[in-house]
Amino acid sequence: METRRHQKVNRIAALILIVCLLFLPGCWGKREVEELAPLIGVGFDLGKKPGTFLITMQLAKPKQGGGESAAKIEDRTFSVEVASAREATEMVYKISSRIPFMGSLKVIVIGEGAAKAGFTDIIDFAQRFSEFRRTMYLVLTKGKAQTLLNIKLRDGELPAMSIKNHMEQGNNLSTFPTVRLGHYLTIIGSQSTAPILPVVETIKSGEDGIEYNNAKEGKELHIQGSGVLRGDHLVDYLTDKETKGYMWLENNVQNCLINTMDDKDKVSFGGQVLKSKTRYKLFDNNGVIGLQYQIQASISVDEVMGVKQQLSEPEWVDLMNQAETSYAKVIQEECEMSIKKERDLSLDFLGIGRLIDERDPSYWKTIKDQWEEKIADFPLNLNVQVSVHHSGMSSSSSTTND
Numbered sequence: 001m002e003t004r005r006h007q008k009v010n011r012i013a014a015l016i017l018i019v020c021l022l023f024l025p026g027c028w029g030k031r032e033v034e035e036l037a038p039l040i041g042v043g044f045d046l047g048k049k050p051g052t053f054l055i056t057m058q059l060a061k062p063k064q065g066g067g068e069s070a071a072k073i074e075d076r077t078f079s080v081e082v083a084s085a086r087e088a089t090e091m092v093y094k095i096s097s098r099i100p101f102m103g104s105l106k107v108i109v110i111g112e113g114a115a116k117a118g119f120t121d122i123i124d125f126a127q128r129f130s131e132f133r134r135t136m137y138l139v140l141t142k143g144k145a146q147t148l149l150n151i152k153l154r155d156g157e158l159p160a161m162s163i164k165n166h167m168e169q170g171n172n173l174s175t176f177p178t179v180r181l182g183h184y185l186t187i188i189g190s191q192s193t194a195p196i197l198p199v200v201e202t203i204k205s206g207e208d209g210i211e212y213n214n215a216k217e218g219k220e221l222h223i224q225g226s227g228v229l230r231g232d233h234l235v236d237y238l239t240d241k242e243t244k245g246y247m248w249l250e251n252n253v254q255n256c257l258i259n260t261m262d263d264k265d266k267v268s269f270g271g272q273v274l275k276s277k278t279r280y281k282l283f284d285n286n287g288v289i290g291l292q293y294q295i296q297a298s299i300s301v302d303e304v305m306g307v308k309q310q311l312s313e314p315e316w317v318d319l320m321n322q323a324e325t326s327y328a329k330v331i332q333e334e335c336e337m338s339i340k341k342e343r344d345l346s347l348d349f350l351g352i353g354r355l356i357d358e359r360d361p362s363y364w365k366t367i368k369d370q371w372e373e374k375i376a377d378f379p380l381n382l383n384v385q386v387s388v389h390h391s392g393m394s395s396s397s398s399t400t401n402d
Helices: 001-022 065-069 085-096 112-117 120-128 145-150 158-167 183-190 238-249 311-344 352-359 361-377
Strands: 036-046 054-061 074-084 100-103 108-112 138-143 196-203 220-230 232-238 257-261 270-286 289-303 380-390
Touching: 001 145, 036 112, 036 120, 036 145, 054 085, 054 145, 054 158, 074 085, 074 145, 085 100, 085 120, 108 112, 108 145, 108 158, 112 138, 112 232, 120 183, 138 145, 138 158, 138 183, 138 220, 145 158, 145 196, 158 196, 158 220, 220 238, 232 238, 232 311, 238 270, 238 289, 238 311, 257 311, 270 311, 270 352, 270 380, 289 311, 289 352, 311 361, 311 380, 352 361
Parallel strands: 036 100, 036 108, 108 138, 138 196, 289 380
Antiparallel strands: 036 054, 054 074, 196 220, 220 232, 257 270, 270 289
16 A cells, blocks of 8 residues: 555656656757857947948958867958947858857957947947957057958968957056956946046057067067047057056056166166056045055166175165166156146046045046036155065176176
8 A cells, every 4th residue: 555655656657757857947949069150259330321331350260170279269350340249140151051159259340430430339239239358458559450360460360359358468468458348338338437448559560679580470469558449439548558557557467567767877677577556545635635646666676787896785786776666657657648738638537536436436526417517637655665676687787896
């Protein structure tokens, strides 16, 4: 009797399991990898017809065959003039015979024309479609995005992958901002802060003091400076030094190289920032509210040039003290250049309004509606302190007495 009861219970349990399995989600809408074309980079330019964009899609196709070539990818880049990003996907699919897979997108390149005209409409697809990730990088180019994504690089890498690798390694030098889609959307949502994007260009041999072997076919990418936007409209560019000042003020310097001279312009110091910290605090000067930046940096002196004689230990210590003062002056000048640019543009790309709101929300409410007018003369103070952590593998000069 007991055995029959257990058998009945087991049958009911098995029936329930079978019914549950029928309602479990399966791979009904699966797509085979062989049917997909991984999308690596997208470029946005203005189209020739009013209301259209020239969208460039850089797809990756694994090379056929074994050996080393199996890990490499072929370039399949298409440009189409369309009124929407979805339309571009359809047209590229008809050409490539593979479905573009959006989840692999690494970089969005905004051409100068599209950046000046505004690109909110065309980037809406990137934030709305579920396959896209907000970790993709946004960059500007002073020419056309189509041209940048179609260049042939000397190392054979796809331009979109090269830009992605540059962005991922950006902290090693901290000379340009790395901006992801999610961060950009957060900034424009804050309204008070102006977005800033890094600028990517190609560089010819001999430009900016850089030379390379022209015999090898291809070009090189160069990331320097940045663009300031009002919402989704490009307003102006920051120089390399103005961008470095922005990095200091935004507390985005992790590692960077820095060069300077002593107070007599005879000895030069080459060094590397080991760590830095930028703090902010509001001050009240007789009822006038202002913001003070406090920058602290620890630097390793890796190179000393111009010392003509052997220095004693006290003389070497004095020289390192001069290095600290000179390094602080370089950082101060770069920050002041960035602040001057902010005042000239009346655009808060430094996020000063955001900092005021964090520290004194009630005061921010009284000035936020006139913030762009107040930027030009809002009180700002800089306090830069540099300490030389060590002076390399030598405690003195390598030169000897005559």
